[in-house]
Amino acid sequence: MSKLEVKEIGPISGETDLKLGQSGGTVTLADGATAVGFAPEPTESPVKAWVNFNGTGTVAIRDSMNVSSITDDGTGIYTVNFTTAFPDTNYACVGSQSPATESHGSHSNVNVVAPDGLAKTTSAQKIDCRYVHGYSDPIVVSVVFIGN
Secondary structure (H helix, E strand, O other): OOOOOOOOOOOOOOOOOOOOOOOOOOOOOOOOOOOOOOOOOOOOOOEEEEEEEEOOOOOEEEEEEOEEEEEEOOOOEEEEEEOOOOOOOOOEEEEEEEOOOHHHOOOEEEEOOOOOOOOOOOOEEEEEEEEOOEEOOOOEEEEEEEOO
16 A cells, blocks of 8 residues: 655646545545544424514514514413414424413413414414413513424
């Protein structure tokens, strides 16, 4: 096996690209070696939308991705409106909340199935926030939407 030792490799004078290997081939680094400036191929995230918002008083989005607004539909009931619609209604969603008061305790949950029995749509999802005694406006509501 041949061995080539060099301190630095660069492109041909006047060129900006350096090609190692060939199309479809691989470049293998020795154990313990690192490649600076190379990143793995990006993969598409299944998370297509998420939101973190304050559900008390005037609803306010803290941070989000692909969520245009939150509609306050009454105590503990909200509609999450997507910036870009999903291609179908087969997306999944999961949520969490921090109760509005300590009296609500740890028996609180976010229901991501429309509370009024309406089917979810590609452009919005209705959620409700409850604790053991009924609906509440939580301090923190977080919901993640996963799909195509």
